[in-house]
Amino acid sequence: MTSKAAFIAAHRFGLGPRPGELKTIAKDPQGWVAAQIGPVPLPKSFERFPSSEEITTKLSLSGQETRKTFKQELRKQQRAEDLETMRVKVTTNRPFAERMVAFWANHFSVTAGRAMTKDLVHAYEREAIRPYVFGSFNELAFSAITHPGMVEYLDNGNSFGPNSPIGKRRKAKINENLARETLELYTLGVNGGYTQEDVEELAKILTGWGLMSPQMARVKNRFADKFPNQEFSRRIGYGEYFPLVHEPGPKTVLGKTYEEEGPQELRRVVDDLAAHPSTATFIATKLCRHFVDDNPPLIAVNKIANVFMQTNGDLAQVSLALVQLEEAWLEPLPKAKSPHDFAVATFRALQADNAEAPILLPGMNIMGQKLHSAPSPQGWPDEETAWFNPASLMRRIEWSRQISKKLGKGWNPRNVLEQTIGPVASEEIRQVVRGAPSSTDAIAFVLASREFQRR
Amino acid sequence: MIDRRLFLQSAGAVSVLAMGGVTLAKAPTDKRFVLIIQRGAQDGLHALPPYGDPAYYAVRPRVGLPKPGQENGVVKLDGLFGLHPELAPLRQLYASGELIALPAVATRYRKRSHFDGQNLLENGSGEPFGTTSGFLNRALLGLGDAKDRLGLTVGMSAPLILQGKAQVQSWAPSVLPKASDDFLARLAFAYSGDEVLSDTLAAAMMPAAEMDVSNKDAMRINKGKDLSLAAANVGAMLAMADGPRVAVLESTGWDHHDGLLYRSRNLFKDLARTITTLKDSMGPAWEDTVVMTVSEFGRTVRENGSAGSDHGTAGTSFLAGGAVRGGRIVGDWPGLRSQDMYQGRDLFPANSTEGLFKAVLIDHLGISEGYVEREVLPGTGSARKTEGLFRA
Structure with missing residues (x-):
């Protein structure tokens, strides 16, 4: 049995689960994230x-x-x-x-x-x-x-x-x-x-x-x-x-x-x-907005800001505190995935490891987040109002169908559902996937689902 | 009539969509407004050359456009002003009383950073970072409900001017195969209970009157390279009885520090074609429409050493549309002598962009003056609303 916490670990703190990963994560979701803190050497x-x-x-x-x-x-x-x-x-x-x-x-x-x-x-x-x-x-x-x-x-x-x-x-x-x-x-x-x-x-x-x-x-x-x-x-x-x-x-x-x-x-x-308190609050707010909620709870922001101040901005400690925030593990779906993270998550879900990367780059362009192209020095926005609009949602849906067609062959849709959004999947999405006219459509429904679009 | 959005949230959506004929609520006004933002600071003296000003050819010895009647000459509007030759298609609108040209207009911004100037233009607060919402978005809240999607933008994300609490419609041509109505209806069912995704999907499914766009054209539109290609679809969406009412089109590449003559030609051509395409695609709705062009600031009066011009202050705006009382040049002309210039270099800001915006919002779209002064363009008391721009 996987769990809601495993979903949160894999999607909110990660880039979406690869096949089988949710099961591993479910043993200790918070520990799985925390263990990733440490030097990130260049491959x-x-x-x-x-x-x-x-x-x-x-x-x-x-x-x-x-x-x-x-x-x-x-x-x-x-x-x-x-x-x-x-x-x-x-x-x-x-x-x-x-x-x-x-x-x-x-x-x-x-x-x-x-x-x-x-x-x-x-x-x-x-x-x-x-x-x-x-x-x-x-x-x-x-x-x-x-x-x-x-x-x-x-x-x-x-x-x-x-x-x-x-x-x-x-x-x-x-x-x-x-x-x-x-x-x-x-x-x-x-x-x-x-x-x-x-x-x-x-x-x-x-x-x-x-x-x-x-x-x-x-x-x-x-x-x-x-x-x-x-x-x-x-x-x-x-x-x-x-x-x-x-x-x-x-x-x-x-x-x-x-x-x-x-x-x-x-x-x-x-x-x-x-070392300025304004910096601690500013960084804490941005981290909580990114990982917890578009309107992050003040109590969570304060916790992170305090750790930032007390550790002189030690980002390993700050990251650990973020992972350990109670508020981050309550609701499974408050945030929108950015087009970039959504695209990566589809590839992880279908284990598309090598040859397919060239279609990943145009996909992100099409959905509105070309690599290295943030619109201003403020960087990419972090709120769902910026990422869910009619044109961009339609591109996400079309992309889901495209990817399912290109990479979904040989996958059992029900397994794809369980291995990605299983712990939080609604009755409605299960019904739609069950009743899909083809397995290509069924996998596309999983990728386009609210559970997969959010984190 | 059934509200499509409500239906999409219900379990019956699958069968209902196949029936068609579901519509959004009727828009609160029949009036339409299209704002074309020319990013990079259009050279106003090049768009609307004051060929009759005695100083024009002295300040523009290399890039000044020849007098009317000469080869590649100015398209005459009156004894003082004409249009850039590539804007010739607008001459007909001028003749039929559907075009106003406005020289020497500027926002409140008096420095020369593109980024800050555009921010100030779009957020309407009078400061580059005064607020994070756009003034047209706030205007929409004075026009209807935040969920009415009365705003329309082309592309994956709304420009600052349309960002804010009011949800907006967006359109962009796709290079991917379309999803079938059946697929979307099933997905809509799976989105039940997620208000944001349900609403957004419903808006995305609005009959967008999508023309068949080739992949190449789609890419050009999405890169902002060809506004007139997008204009046909935008016009069709605006024309719908239950469609959006305020559209923003973005044109980029107006920062001509060098080679003004040849680098601006295609942009002017695209601008003229965008306006005429809007007219053609809107049908009878054109009679209720105002199209306005605006840039973050103007450029220096004198050409520079590279046959271009540098960042300045006042520039040129156009108002077009069936609702415009046109065939006129509106506004004061400060002149081109050194003593007429702002800081001895820029065209003097004799006319106010905010004054034009107020006229559009209050006199054309019918938003209350109090709301506009308080919420949409605060602190612009000294910028008086320009009077008499529109047909009664």
Whole structure:
């Protein structure tokens, strides 16, 4: 016998069960999720994909022809990486860890829009997000904010301090985008208690954190020899720091003054932002909205915020507290699955492990959630009002039929039902599946059911 | 008449759907409104060239459009203004009194970020992040019930302007095989008890008058590349007696920092075709319709060094439709001399976008003025409603 809790573990905290998995999970649903907390190493198969350092170097230093060739090659590798990423999600036995990678990649959302962002977004998720999802929040925030992918996405590469050595010799302007989103979207939240002055001061601290783009390579050509005794740039983690464009002097954020310390200033201010109670509440709210309910109960949010504060943002502890939330195990179906998670769940349900991944990618496009394409820095929405609308629901239904036709052969519909939504299946869906005119339709009904669309 | 939604929640849905003829409740108004958002900041001087302004060819030496009558010249409206040549199909609407051109209009936004400018335009609060719902969604709540799905959007998700408490209808062409009515009816039965999914499925099953769209066209529509392809279906849905009443169409790619002349051509062509397609597909409902074009802000008066223009302030809007008292240019013209410009660079915001919105909401759709001022466009007291835009 499987149980409602096994359903919740597999769907809400995971990516949907694979055949037979519900039975295993039912032995200890909470323990099954909790055991997935821990380092999420990059699978070996990803080591062949280019690092952000390789990408920025090749794109900024090579000539136009080689650049073009490299880009074409890069696009092929990115597609291969997308397919590999989907294969991991379909086959993994640690789906909760993958959910957390996706959650944090969406919290620090970077979209493949403009040219360099498109080039870097894969490396960004691999380098800046995955290694930190069960580490400390301040480490995660620092690695995300300084990664060239993020720096490019929010225009910090062009943010030059007017009083910096280079700023005094050319037109220089500070760009506030990264500073504003750091406060509004990544740490304190929009009502977290900061002012426009805080944004401006943080923007000064962020000057110098850039990337070696073709434009920056031109700046280097023009200015590097004018400052012979100073380094032009330095790698710190995956980020790149350019001291000659850093705005000098003390800066004051949230009432605290940070003395001139070059790249260290950002470390210190991110540590302070990570320790701020507004950040704890903001992150706790987002986690509870994602895993518990669109309107998360305040008591659950407070529990998670407290753990966040008490453990200095230890995301392993925070994740454990989330799994142990009583409120998360009450109702089986309050949340809508995103198109991405729905598509992955259909593949897991039918054990479509290898050859079928290419149809998974267009499927997510069709249903409105193309990989690496969140509509704004806020990332993908999390509420059912955003995901269940007439056009998108119809696409989910059509997709269910398509997948059943392509992958459902040889599966017994009744088994598919039991192995995916069995513990919570209504009498109505059972009746519809029993009375379906064909087994292809029957499996499509399971995939399109409210129990499978929700979590 | 039977309310289809109620039926879908009942166990009898399977047989009833096969009978057909079930409809949604009648809409609370016959008036229709279509807003076309041109994302990226349309160059208003290029859409509605003031060819008769003595300064026009001086500020636009490379991208200025030739005078009427010359090759690729402006399509003359009056002695001062004309249309971009690709907008020529709109000339006929102007002649038949169904088109108003509005120069030098701007929202309250006075900075130059696309993202913030669009947010402010769409949320109607006067601040880029003032609220998370869209003003047209709040307007729908003043027009009818939150469940009436009076709003219509193309695509998988509603743009900010239509996000909020009022549920909206959405349409997007599919590249997947359609599900049969029988399949959907059975599924509707399985959704019993789930109000959200039942309602959404019922709306998705509304006769959408779907034309046969090829996969290639479907992809173009879904990517927002060809608005006029979507317009036929949107027009047909709006024309239905029990259909949606307020549609938003999104056109992207108007950010022409360089190559304005050639890069904007297809966009203007698509814009004109979108409006004429709406007219053709709406039939008699066109008489009750207002179509408005809007962009987050305008562009610099002077062309830049790359034969384009940069982010500015005021731009051009059009009002089209059978309900428009057209054949006119409406609004003040600030002029193009340096001293006429906003901050010495942008077209001066002489006319208010919010004033136009108010006219549409109050005078056309019949939403109460108090509700509009309080809930839909708060804090716009100084932006007076533009008077006399519509036929009585």
